[in-house]
Amino acid sequence: MQHSPRTLTVRSLETCPSVLGTGSIARICPRPPWTLNKPRVTPSSHRCRRYSPYYSLEQLPTPGKRGEFSSIKVTREAHQRGLNRNKFNLVCRLDFQKISIAEARVQAIALWKPKGTCRLIPVGKGYITIFLDNKEDRNKIWTGGPWVIGKQLLRLSPWSPFFDPEKQRNTHALVWVKFPGLGVEFWEVDTLMAIGRTLGTPIQVDQSSTTMEFGYFAKVLVDIDLEEPTPNKILVEVEGGDFWQKVELGATPKFCCHCKIIGHTFVECRAIKEQVQQAEDPRKHHHEASAAEDSLTNNQKKRIRKKNKERLYPKERTWTWVRSHGNAEARGRSASPNSPHQLLKETAIIQLQSALKWADMVDDVERDSALINYEEVRKISGKNRQVHLMKNVKKKNVRSGVGGYPNTRLGNLWCLCKFGFNAPVLVAASSQHLTISYDGLLLSAIHGLTSISARRALWTDMESIANLNLPWLAIGDFNCIRSWDDQSGGTGPLPCSITDFNDCIDACSLTESFSSGPKDSWCNNQKGRGRILRRLDRALYNNAWISKFDGWPCWVTVSSFRDLVINSWSESLLGDPLYVLMKKLQRLKAAIKTWKKENLGGLRSQIDTYVADLADIQIHQWVNKHKCKILAGSISPIRLKNIATLFGFGVGTLPKKYLGIPLVQGRVSKATVAPLIDNIRSRASGWSGKLLSFQSRVVLVNSILTSLHIYNMAIYKWLIAAVKEGERIIRNFLWFGDPVKKKFLTIKWAKVCKHPSEGGIGIKSLKDINIAMLMKLGWAFLNDHKPWAKFPRAKFLNKEGLLTQYYKNSSIWTGLKEEIVTVKAHSKWIIGSCKDIDFWRDCWGSDSAIYDLVEIPDDIWKHCTAKLSQIIHHNSWSAPPEVAELLGSLGIDLNGIILNSSDKDIRVWKHCPHGLFSVHSVFQHTSSHAPKVWWYPFTNSKVILPRIASFAWRIYHNSLATEDLLIKRGLHITSRCSLCRCNMENMQHLFWNCPRPTESGIGLPRCFNSKLVLNIVYLIWIARNAFVFESYSHSINDIKRRSLVAIKDAAGLSCNSMANNCLELSIIVALGVPIKARPLPRIQSTTWDLPWFQEVKINCGAVVIGATGNAGVGVAARNHLGDVLGVLTKGVGNTTLFFSECEAILGAIDWAVQNNWKKIWIESFSQIAILDFSKNHVPWPQRARWNRMKTSFEQIRFSHCWKVANFSVYQAAKRGVSLPVGNLETFLGRPHFLTKIEEPNVCYFRFT
Incomplete structure (x- = not known):
């Protein structure tokens, strides 16, 4: 039997193909021969005909050929079915x-x-x-x-x-546009929408702008086309006067100026990278030249190589490739020290060193340096040229201006200014440009490199400078052309080079200035057909620059000019409108010429006269050269003499006083600060003859003696001998009233200088003052951006930003460098771009730096210079596994650190909730502390007079000059109680066991308050001293009278009130003191208000056991109907009440972000926390979370509510106290433990 040929059919693997028809997978399978002539009939064959899984190849169109490519024609019916579907x-x-x-x-x-x-x-x-x-x-x-x-x-x-x-090209984005400084009369919705329409399509006005909650700026959501340039100001026309309104854009998405689409930046553009890769491929002619060279003789090869060598490396030029201004990039083939490979190398060697014992290792510094240090290419002229490893390149100090190459002797870009002008501020610098700021203007000198990839760094820098929105002029040799018209001869550059340059100009909104003279500015010094001419030099400016220099309106300032124009233009003329316009302009021109000669004829002579008058006025402010001295350090006498002759000044010698501060060279000695010590001694000696109490001397020491030298201590570090000498004078004055004499019975000075709660009297020691003031200077040294701080940073920090280890002949740096290390240890970083954060030496992931957690010798640490930015990519952590393993072993979890690379790195003082440095915080957290004393509340009460408080302080320290203590100190006397004259005198007997005070009725009954006990003890001591030194015996009535006076003084100082009963009233009347009845409680009413429509109200609260005990937070969310949407409880561990309340608010905001609530109302019973969040002063440990989440809401407002109207979250917070640290409970709706919730519009009362 012979069968007919098989017919192939296309069958889908899926029984029910997808709607699009592209999700199924097709295969070719044979159809059984017995079914060839039988059609497939189904009940829904007509309805499912287009979804039939079987197709005969005979029914499909026949493929064809169009050139080298295959083609197929889709039937009209099939295409129409796809369009309809x-x-x-x-x-x-x-x-x-x-x-x-x-x-x-x-x-x-x-x-x-x-x-x-x-x-x-x-x-x-x-x-x-x-x-x-x-x-x-x-x-x-x-x-x-x-x-x-x-x-x-x-x-x-x-x-x-x-x-x-x-x-597809998507160039539109929704951006919040701010209008700062806009008058409140323009805050109507239709007005704001009209102003927003100048930038694009307005969508809506911010809620805070419509309600006018604050007036700093109005905000409108606008659909902006990023392809079009956005103006920084717009002209608003209104009756009564026009004005310019400043425009500020909010966060915009990434936009590529090359592809004209949203989603990536110019640097991330794949199309540009492909063009660069194609441009940098090896040229074919290189291989052809090598093949041609093989056919030459040896002598011809030598001559060609020598000629090429001289052309590439001329003998008179020696150049070095180095890094510019501490940049992370290396030039040529050198490896970057800020690349992730560098961090991997440093991590590997630190793990190696920490795993081995240093005693068993071989001291091989060269090996470690070669492992970590990066190579830099250095080409040296001479007979033998080769690549060297540059370990240390000494920077050349250039004193006359700012250069483009700081590591070389000569630079390609320099900034020179006329003597007497304000020094320009360096904004940015690299090997291709030098940008300075002067009087609010930006000036950029450009010298672009010849490489396309290298010039892209210049384009990136120019785009960053354009974001400053200042008047900007960029002028110089860009080494690139804008179009083919700028070149004559040669093959021309690559198209991507011209495109990059034009895209940069468009992105920066720059305009090219007209030029005069020759069109071309460069040639290759060839003749004939080989000659190439290009226009490489040009000047570019932005709109702010041209608006800054729009001309000199000197004519308009003259009142007669306006009248001249009005009168000339108002004269009528007959004729065609265009003819009338031209004739009026000609007539006005002739009139202006005549008016100029009559009114501004001698303008040049007037300017000279005014300059002479100004010089005559300033003659009294000229510098008197005879009073000026030049103070020089390490400088040769010949050079010093030449400088003095040039300026006409005299030559002074160091040391010398300037504004009371001795200027010295080198280390500060005791003789340097001797005048200040003498000043302390003279002040104390002037008070020695006066009858001052102990408490009065304490006040003088705190207010004057410890403040005389504070400015000097803020600059210099005092020697230990000078500190001891100053403290000896203060100590003698405190105890005896004389800076020379020493008292027999004293307390240790270390105890005196403690805080009163630790047993001292609060006097600051000179050593602590010196350290605290130097730390203040060190904080400013690290964080201030003023010229005085930039200069020492440039001098005492190396190119990696580390402190110099070698000796510097400076009187300030010797003491400052030690305190800078302490400042870094007590500060932390709020992570932003991470460019300024040292990966190893800064505290960024834990309370200590990695440098302090890993024990590695200093010889290894000096090579570790990586920055934290190396493990960040696209605003997320991207640490290599080796680095993550090292951080994990040190307890640093990168997933728990919030990152926001769009912000700046901020160094904060970690002992202050808001990150602010203060000298008080230095004393509190860096000085040595002692345990708290139990008697501190008795000596620090407002009821007790200062003289009695200081007396009680000496009692607690057992330093009263009783006879038993004097005998112990070596005095040979006979001890007898001065009151009863029966027993040996000591404090126990004198104040507690002596029968004489008890008989007189002024004993120490146990029902008396402790404050009254101290007053009576002081009276007993006064009576004892009167008998010992004056032989005067107080009578019982005298002692009683003094006791009543002390009671009345204490009653006058007291702010407390009596209990409102008859017993206490009778006692107060008998003592004769003022009656202070207890005031009635004050009643305050408060309500729980409903939120607005489509707004969620979130109540927050926190509970802490003790001052810094276990804490918990509670959060409850309710809608505009008052229904409970959910409740959240969390345990936060041991913390303060303020931080736990801030944590409750942040937890509520985070919960709102998860539930996609756009309009929220935060209410808490903590006034301080609400005030900080309202003013955007969030504590620094929680600031990163706040900055990340606050942009997720359309509206957020804060308010305070008393606890009586916020009791439901208080119950939830008490539940959170029992939870472990970090555990979170979330309830949808109203949970069972909330037996009662706040009712809307119901008054709750608070009693105070």
Whole structure:
């Protein structure tokens, strides 16, 4: 039997193909021969004909050829079926790095709730086709919204045939535009929308702008086309006067000026990278030249090589490739010290060193240096030229201006200014440009490199400078042309080079200035056909520059000029309008010439007269050269003499006083600060003859003696001998009243200088003052951006930003460098761009730096110079596994550190909640402390007079000069109580056991308050001293009278009130003191208010056991109807009440972000926390979380509420105290433990 040939059919693997028909996988399989002539008949064959899984190849179109490519023609019927099936489709775009397609589908279905089929189909480049099968769903999605999926606003567009994601160009973005300084009369919604329309399509006005909660700026959401330049100011026209309004854009998405699309930047553009790769491929002619060279003789080869060598390396030029201004980039083939490879090398050697014992290692410094240090190429002229490893390149100090190459002897770019002008400020510098700021203007000197890839760094720097929005002029040799008209001869540069230059100019909104003279500025010094001419030099400026120098309106300032123009223009002329215009201009021109000669004829002579008058006025302010001295350090006498002759000044010698501060060279000795010590001694001696009490001397020491030298101590570090001499004078004056004499019975000076709560009297020691003031100077040295701080940083910091270890002949740096290390140990970084954070030596991930956690010799540490920015990529952590392993072993979890690379790195003082440095905080956290004393409340009460408080302080320290203590100190006397004259005198007997005070009725009954006990003890001591030194015996009535006076003095100082009963009233009347009845309680009413429509009110609270005990937070969310949406409780561990309250607010905001609540109202019973969040002064440990989450809301407001109207979150916070640290409980709706919640508009009362 012979069968007919088999017919191949196309069958889908899926029984029910997808709607698009592209999700199924097709295969070719043979059809059984017995079914060839039998058609497939199904009940729904007509309805499912287009979804039939079997197709005969005979029914399909026949492929053809068009040139070298295959072609196929789709039938009109099949194409029309596809168009009909997708006619209700829509197109949108999402960033799949922030949300997955599965999550997007779930959220979209939940938002739209379609009646028919709805599918989200990704088609590439972030674009999504929304497949819909009915018109009702299409209209609902198209007209509704705005739709937010995964915190991203959907931009919908109708689907069109031949849709290709590769050809889409999305240049529009929603941006919040700020109008700072706008008058409140223009804050109407229609006015703000009209102003926003000048930038694009206005969408809505911010809620805070409509309610006028603050008036710093108005904010409008505008759909802006990023392809078009955005002005920085706009002209607002209004009746009564026009004005310019400043414009500030909020956060904008990434936009590529090359591709003209949103999603990536120019630096990340793949098209540019492909062009660069193609441009830098080896040229074919190189291989052809090598083949041609093989056919030459040896002598010809030598001559050609010598000629090429002399052309590449001329003998008179010696040049070095180095890094410019501490940049992380290395030139040529050198490896970058700030690259991730450098951090991997440093991590490897630190792990190696920490794993081995240093005693067993071989001291091989050269090996470690070669492992860590990066190579830099150095070409040296001479007979033998080779590549060397540059270990230490000494910087040349250039005193006359700013150069472009700081590591070389001569630079290619210099800034020179006339003597007497203000020094320009260096904004940015590299080997290709030098940008300075002078009087609010930006000036850039350009010298572009010849390499295309190297010039891209220049374009990036120029775009960064353009973001400063200042008047800017960029002038110089760009080493690039803008069009083919700028070149004559030669083959020309690559097209990508011209495109890069033009894109940079467009991105910076620069305009090229007209030039005069020869058109071309460069040639190759060739003749004939080989001659190439190019225009490489040009001047570019922005709109702010041209508006800054728009001319000199000197004529307008003259009143007669305006009248001249009005009168000339008002004269009538007959004729055609254009003819009238031209004749009026000609007539006005002639009139202006005549007016100029009559009114401004001798302008030059007037200017000379005014200059002479100004010089005559300033003659009394000229510098008197005879009174000026030049103070020089390490300088040769001949050079010093030449400088003095040049300026006409005299020559002074060091040391010398300037504003009371001795100027010295080298280390500060005791003789340097001897005048200040003498000043302390003279002040104390002037008070020695006066009858001052101990407490009076304490006040003089705290207010004057410890402050005389504070300015000197803020600059110099005193020697230990000078500190001891100053403290000896202060100590003698305190105890005896004389700076020379010493008292017999004293207390240790270390105890005296402690805080009163630690047993001292609060006098600051000179050593602590010196350290605290130098730390203040060190804080300013590290963080201040003024010229005085930049100069020492440039002198005493190396190119990696580390402190110099070798000796510096400076009187200030010797003491300052020790305190800078202490400042770094007590400070921490709020992570931003991470460019300024040292990976090893700064505190960024824990309370201590990695340098302090790993024990590695200093010879290894000096090579570790990596920055934290090396493990950050696209605003996320990207640490290599080796680095992550090292950090994990040290307890640093990168996932728990919030990163926001768009902000700046901020160094904060970690002992202050807001990160601010203060000298008081230095005394509190860096000085040595003693345990708290139990008697501190008795000596620090407002009721006790200062003289009695100081007396009680000496009692507690057992330093009263009783006879028993004097005998112990070596005095040979006979001890007898001065009151009873029966027993040996000591404090126990004198104040507690002596019968004489008890008999007189002024004993120490136990029912008396401790403050009254101290007053009576002081009276007993006064009576004892009167008998010992004056032989005067107080009578019982005298002692009683003094006791009543002391009681009345204490009653006058007391702010307390009596108990409102008859017993205490009778006692107060008998003592004769003023009656202070207890005031009635004050009643305050408060209510719990409902939030606005579509707003969620979140109440927050915290509970702490003790001052710094276990804490918990509670959060409750309710809608505008008062319904409880949910409750959150969390345990936060041991912390203070303030931090726990801030943690409650941040937890509430984080919860709102998770639930996609856009309008929230935060209410807490902590006034300080609410005030800090309202003013954006969040404590620094929580500032990064706040900055990241606050932009997720359309509206957020804060308010304070008393605890009586916020009791539900108080119950939730008490539940959080029992939870472990970090554990979180979330309840949907009202939980069972909230038995009672606040009722809206019900008054709750607070009693105080």
